[in-house]
Amino acid sequence: MVPLVILPVEREFLALIEEAETLPVLLRSLAGQGKPDMMDGDDLPEATLRRLEAWAVPEYRGALRLIRHADVAFAAEVLVRALVEFYAQVAWIHEGPTGDSRSQATRAACLELGIASEANEALTKKLSGWGTADPRVHEAAIQRLTDIQAIHAATGCRCSGQKWQVQPILKQADAGGIQWPYGLWVISSAAAHQLLPGRVEVDLGDGTSDFLSIAHYAWRAALLEYVMRAFGLAGVRILDMINPAHAETLRVWIERFVTDQRMVDASHEKFDHVAMEQMNVVRAGLHERAGQPPSG
Numbered sequence: 001m002v003p004l005v006i007l008p009v010e011r012e013f014l015a016l017i018e019e020a021e022t023l024p025v026l027l028r029s030l031a032g033q034g035k036p037d038m039m040d041g042d043d044l045p046e047a048t049l050r051r052l053e054a055w056a057v058p059e060y061r062g063a064l065r066l067i068r069h070a071d072v073a074f075a076a077e078v079l080v081r082a083l084v085e086f087y088a089q090v091a092w093i094h095e096g097p098t099g100d101s102r103s104q105a106t107r108a109a110c111l112e113l114g115i116a117s118e119a120n121e122a123l124t125k126k127l128s129g130w131g132t133a134d135p136r137v138h139e140a141a142i143q144r145l146t147d148i149q150a151i152h153a154a155t156g157c158r159c160s161g162q163k164w165q166v167q168p169i170l171k172q173a174d175a176g177g178i179q180w181p182y183g184l185w186v187i188s189s190a191a192a193h194q195l196l197p198g199r200v201e202v203d204l205g206d207g208t209s210d211f212l213s214i215a216h217y218a219w220r221a222a223l224l225e226y227v228m229r230a231f232g233l234a235g236v237r238i239l240d241m242i243n244p245a246h247a248e249t250l251r252v253w254i255e256r257f258v259t260d261q262r263m264v265d266a267s268h269e270k271f272d273h274v275a276m277e278q279m280n281v282v283r284a285g286l287h288e289r290a291g292q293p294p295s296g
């Protein structure tokens with residue numbers, strides 16, 4: 001039996017993840033600075049942003065936990081898609097479609113209406129043959145729709161709710177020079193649709209291939225950067241809407257993180273090479289010990 005050894009390079013990588021784990025708390029504290037509490041009222045767009053963020057935080061944290069473990073890190077790519085969708089919804093409230101004259105508060109109401117409408121559509125049609133749901137679920141969904149219809153009508157907007165499809169706003173950002181979200185959405189969608197089995201396949205060079213059982217550091221670092229950018233830059237847009245004085249602080253923090261020398265080394269395969277060297281040292285140590293007479 002080979003004893004389980006945590007290589008120094010693995011410790012270094014885990015330290016990076018620990019830093020990344022502080023991001024949601026940082027976002028909350030920046031959002032709350034100079035205010036009694038962050039986004040705790042009913043005002044739009046704060047209430048909507050708070051609801052979107054509350055769902056995105058466990059996705060972000062969940063992605064980091066996956067990246068922490070090399071055997072399941074690949075699966076984080078599916079959560080990358082979820083986080084890009086979060087980014088897109090926030091971006092839609094933040095800037096809206098080109099030429100849109102609605103306020104951020106109104107667009108938040110439009111998105112809420114779209115979400116509530118979709119929930120009702122799903123319950124009444126798509127899930128109708130799925131079994132008997134608790135009738136209270138239906139009642140709550142109808143109540144939510146009625147409430148949000150009133151809030152939306154009060155804004156003066158006549159739309160029927162913002163659809164949840166994120167492609168238009170991502171393409172708009174892409175055309176405007178912010179290209180990473182759309183590209184990342186396309187790739188992570190392919191992963192979610194089971195179109196990327198090649199991610200874990202390696203060409204052995206002799207006409208055969210094999211499958212990776214663990215993700216390399218270079219890939220784990222790339223995933224770490226993706227989840228950081230998607231969640232973090234959505235956070236920057238949230239701050240820009242509710243506490244703009246602190247948006248730049250968060251943007252700088254994210255930029256510093258993704259350009260950290262350890263991140264650069266990990267994504268350029270330096271960590272993978274160092275891991276091999278450290279593993280060889282461990283192996284040599286084990287052989288040496290095995291060659292010695294047992295002590296005592």
Ligand SMILES: [Zn+2]
Pocket residue numbers: 106109110152157158159160161162
């Ligand atoms: Zn509307």
